Amino acid sequence: MNGFDADRDVYRTLLESTKAIPWKIDWHSMTFSYIGPQIETLLGWSPDSWVSVNDWVERMHPEDRERVVGFCVSQSQAGTDHEADYRALTRDGDYVWIRDVVHVVRNEEGGVESLVGFMFDISERKHTEQQLIRLQKELEELSYKDGLTGIANRRMFDATLEQEWNDARRRCQPLALILLDIDNFKEYNDHFGHLQGDDCLRTVARILSRAATRPRDFVGRFGGEEFALILPESDARAARTVAERCRQLLTEQALPHPAALATPTVTLSLGVSSLVPGEQDCPLAFIESVDRLLYRAKQSGRNRIEAG
Known part of the structure; x- marks a missing residue:
């Protein structure tokens, strides 16, 4: 194994040992060239089931889909790094709150070449936010x-x-x-x-x-x-x-x-x-x-x- 392969294996090990889920999408083919194995632990879908962007779209809550997809596509086309929160479908039929942090990779000509990013499980944070919103509403009603x-x-x-x-x-x-x-x-x-x-x-x-x-x-x-x-x-x-x-x-x-x-x-x-x-x-x-x-x-x- 040469030094490059060794470094690549180290980087992959580091990526796959975190709770964040790394992924990469080829912009021209709109297919996943990589997604971390942690995705199966979180959502139940195996990494090899994430083939194209459509798999990502179809596993998004219908109420979030139009907003998130439209935002991510427009930001990616503009070459702008961005973040998006949405509910992702699990294989068992439940939903988990996800935050996608996206970095746009450009080629030498300045065009979009690929998207790389991380998915984070923010369900606990969202649950806390929703509790705070409910509490704030109750306090407002009481006032x-x-x-x-x-x-x-x-x-x-x-x-x-x-x-x-x-x-x-x-x-x-x-x-x-x-x-x-x-x-x-x-x-x-x-x-x-x-x-x-x-x-x-x-x-x-x-x-x-x-x-x-x-x-x-x-x-x-x-x-x-x-x-x-x-x-x-x-x-x-x-x-x-x-x-x-x-x-x-x-x-x-x-x-x-x-x-x-x-x-x-x-x-x-x-x-x-x-x-x-x-x-x-x-x-x-x-x-x-x-x-x-x-x-x-x-x-x-x-x-x-x-x-x-």
Whole structure:
């Protein structure tokens, strides 16, 4: 064995002793001239089954195929080294996350001669990334959720109102807002205690969620015993109908409230308004106008709706 063959054997031994899977593709024939035996340990496919680029393509997850193949081909044609992550099919029918690191080899004329690279198993890393993404999503959802009632919180109310306001103004559509308050809630807490008061808040939240039936209707806790409903594409009449449904559903629930002066059950006071936002209008002024209607309902005897 001459020195060149010895060196080549050493290099091959080094390559095949790593977890990374080396490979080489002839650019003109689009065939594998080499792929490390580690590929069989990882995916179950024997090295001699990797004949052409089509074998690589067909063993890629269908959802990744178009994106990855298009990217790799364009980068290779441009002579640019690149990396690509994708799911590779195992012989058992499962998928393993792979990162392909590709180096473009040029000939003396500057044309692409071959592609050489390494495949890395990144399944564990991807699993960790996906867990982090799920955790981040859960934390984001929690940041917009009221911890006591499970419905949206004030932060989500502000974000939703801004979004729906801009949409309504752009499309010249009406937007309705309902602000409502549990009547004599302080007296309820004083009589039953705060734990039962929390149960009352949760019950009201569930009832309001039943009253707002369309997918885009928003129900949230505005603060304390006050709640809010945002109703896109709802005029004053439609908004009042939803408000009356809220009041009626709670009446049917008949939650006892011995400390209330007017009625023996828990009731609601509601302020309702609708408008088509114009360039001179602003959400804060709209909220304040509906809040004044709610205050008027409270001052006028409670358990009633004031619309404007």
